[in-house]
Ligand SMILES: Cc1cc2nc3c(=O)[nH]c(=O)nc-3n(C[C@H](O)[C@H](O)[C@H](O)COP(=O)(O)OP(=O)(O)OC[C@H]3O[C@@H](n4cnc5c(N)ncnc54)[C@H](O)[C@@H]3O)c2cc1C
């Protein structure tokens with residue numbers, strides 16, 4: 001067997017990034033094997049087959065009834081020892097990176113995170129992202145089994161029907177690994193989140209205070225969107241970090257991002273660049289946000305934002 | 318409680334990241350240096366843990382002599398001790414980095430006793446290999462959970478929270494533990510004048526790192542394709558509002 005994809009799921013709900021990992025795996029070898037952890041994931045076999053999994057290896061164990069980085073990483077390590085794949089792919093998500101790092105530590109193998117392309121040769125040449133996506137690194141990878149995660153959005157998920165024969169892999173997990181299995185969960189309230197909102201009104205340092213975000217809130221509310229911000233804002237304690245857009249905050253992908261008084265530093269930009277359209281509102285026509293945006297208004301956000309709100313109300317009558 | 322926090326010196330680029338002509342490094346000629354925001358928060362968390370539960374905090378970095386700056390910054394906000402693992406070549410891959418840090422931790426623990434909590438950033442700001450902390454924890458046979466945005470200590474045990482797509486996950490751990498921390502766990506303080514002055518005086522310990530190359534080796538850095546867009550100017554000041562609302566209608570955002 002040459003390529004094995006570790007399926008990411010949350011108690012049986014498939015992470016869509018897994019389908020991208022399957023697409024990436026098919027560029028390495030057309031015959032792709034998948035690995036699911038925990039019996040809750042058994043129901044995923046059909047969908048994995050539709051996306052190219054020739055064989056779905058299933059692992060069942062009491063310690064896999066919920067997520068646990070050590071139990072998952074150890075299971076992957078044991079599956080690698082049993083199945084001897086040439087390479088193992090997972091999603092470049094928080095969980096995917098954590099689980100492959102765990103497996104790599106246990107197998108004492110290198111692990112390359114957030115890969116965007118693979119050149120298979122005697123010594124593999126791999127391109128991966130640095131700085132949250134603003135810089136690429138070409139590196140060589142030498143290992144009996146290559147462990148990689150696939151950067152989100154680098155490969156497009158696509159159907160490619162395969163047999164999806166199920167097989168079972170037995171693992172022997174030390175009960176001590178229960179120590180890092182999720183102990184409690186608090187489910188998120190339903191509603192639009194920063195990551196999924198169709199419109200984000202972002203505010204930067206120029207907004208000036210926590211209270212001064214009220215007009216941005218009002219505009220976002222009128223349009224069914226949410227407010228985001230830059231790190232200058234969270235550092236000043238004006239808004240919670242959950243609102244921060246960027247490399248160490250949230251990646252957003254709205255239909256429109258209205259960036260108000262944000263300079264567009266590279267670490268902010270990488271979190272905003274997946275937006276379909278960007279409108280910058282800034283006093284400085286040379287600001288990076290303005291030159292990179294699709295649309296811009298040059299002016300004081302404290303005057304422009306309320307004027308937009310007023311114009312919307314006027315048209316709605 | 319004994320707390321260790323591991324940080325990495327990285328450049329702080331502005332609007333663009335430039336690469337040196339040989340393609341092997343970020344051009345830092347005009348750049349300041351910092352640590353990842355995740356690590357800034359890890360440092361703040363180390364200080365807060367000691368403020369709340371007593372004990373002592375230590376900051377550690379593997380890096381060039383100049384990384385002294387990042388160690389002293391940590392000291393200026395309240396970390397008690399600092400350790401540098403000096404390297405002169407830039408070629409430390411994540412396996413090698415982790416081995417060197419593990420060895421240093423063993424040395425420090427043999428001298429002064431075990432660390433109850435070891436904090437890492439979730440990933441470094443520059444390389445972002447997402448693995449150094451996990452490898453160190455595994456080598457030390459200690460539990461690790463990444464992405465932590467809340468820590469609550471109760472005696473020997475500790476609850477660690479992290480966010481997921483579905484909500485919040487809580488992990489119940491017994492010390493000693495290793496945690497990968499994310500920005501947002503706290504709001505890091507700024508150093509006081511007294512803190513700054515004090516940090517100049519602390520002694521920076523050294524542990525000379527030794528570790529063999531890992532299987533991932535960088536060949537070159539490449540600029541990612543820059544998004545070039547012709548910015549359409551919608552106007553100046555509040556008079557641009559009608560043009561903005563026309564755009565909202567055109568994009569189907571205002572129905
Ligand atoms: C490793 C690392 C990770 C980071 N991660 C993030 C991250 O995740 N997210 C993030 O945002 N940052 C991040 N940063 C910080 C980032 O580098 C910038 O410091 C930050 O984004 C700047 O925020 P800002 O644009 O609000 O402020 P500034 O850069 O100060 O920009 C303010 C802008 O407002 C404009 N302006 C001033 N007055 C007005 C007015 N009245 N009306 C309209 N415009 C006005 C100015 O022209 C300027 O363009 C990170 C930094 C590092 C080193």
Ligand SMILES: Cc1cc2nc3c(=O)[nH]c(=O)nc-3n(C[C@H](O)[C@H](O)[C@H](O)COP(=O)(O)OP(=O)(O)OC[C@H]3O[C@@H](n4cnc5c(N)ncnc54)[C@H](O)[C@@H]3O)c2cc1C
Pocket residue numbers: 323324325326341342353355356377378379380381407408409410411412414418436437438439440441442443444445446447448449450534535
């Ligand atoms: C100044 C400098 C220049 C470098 N230049 C290159 C280069 O040009 N090419 C190359 O291939 N490699 C280079 N390296 C090594 C490489 O960038 C990483 O340090 C190494 O691969 C570790 O991976 P990471 O930083 O992505 O760790 P991650 O696994 O993403 O880091 C997780 C956490 O581990 C801790 N950590 C990581 N590194 C250190 C450290 N050095 N000291 C203390 N704690 C740490 C931090 O808490 C961090 O948040 C350089 C390292 C340094 C210090």
